[in-house]
Amino acid sequence: MNEARFKIADDVKRALAAHRAVVALETTVVSLGLPAPDGVQVARDMEAAVTASGAVPATIGVLDGAVRVGMSAAELDALAATPDVPKLNLSNFAGALVARGAGSTTVAATMLMAQHAGIPVFATGGIGGVHRGVAETDDVSADLTALSRIPVAVVCAGAKAILDLPRTVERLETLGVPVFGWRCDEFPAFWRRTSGLKLDQRFDDMAQMAEAIHEHFALGTGTGIVIANPVPEADELDEFMYDRGLNGALELIVSEGIRGRAVTPYILEYMQMVTGGEVVRSNVALLKDNARVAGELAVALAARG
DSSP, X not given: OOGGGEEEOHHHHHHHHTTOOXXXXXXXXXXXXXOTTHHHHHHHHHHHHHHHTTOEEEEEEEETTEEEESOOHHHHHHHHHSTTOOEEOTXXXXXXXXXXXXXXXXXXXXXXXXXXXXXXXXXXXXXXXXXXXXXXXXXXXXXXXXXXXXXXXXXXXXXXXTBOHHHHHHHHHHTTOOEEEESOSBOOBTTBSOOSOBOSEXXXXXXXXXXXXXXXXXXXXXXXXXXXXXXXXXXXOOHHHHHHXXXXXXXXXXXXXXXXXGHHHHHHHHHHHHHTTXXXXXXXXXXXXHHHHHHHHHHHHHHTO
């Protein structure tokens, strides 16, 4: 990329040059993923979790028409304070750069920038996937496109709860994207630890999982990898509360015609109202835990040389 549009922070640059562990982090959580002012604090907590694991955090976002790989506290504050920040995906990324504005990076956009920087591990909350009613809407997240093209390991608590999880898992298999479970046998359902969907492979040893990731990348398929890390047991959403909130959100999304990038923030707002804030607590816990696991994975990958 043009150096004027792609700025890597000095600490991240030094770590990459020394082949140390680095973890990419997205910025949708800063501006859209959580109610203000929680987003910035959670972003910092995720960075702290990566650091505590022995890796270097590289939070990725766009300010003044330039990609920032490793954002300072001041840059995070500036992004959070920018009104109407767009969610940057594979389709609108270039336009945002040319407009010289700000932008928060989704899973797909963060993966792309991580690949450009040479960062093999990325931590997020949950990936996008195949939406319910896809036969009528053809609504499939660009996250799956990114996973099919970009060789980055994505640590997540499964896919967003609103999605058609069976079709999402099936699509990942079709695209040649392996799904590895970190100490779990089933694909997580974001705020719930299980979905009934069996995973490709379970790992309980981080060095062994790093070896499998290394071998997958060495095969040259060009695809990413999903590392499924369930929400911590103590922070799992109550099943009744989960079902009631999710079903209500689904009904409203259909009746109000909400689609695309507007779906996730709408669901979170509705779930927060229904659960009395419990969904935010669960969301924050899984984000921080994913950052921790991603840091440990990055360290294990770097140890392989």
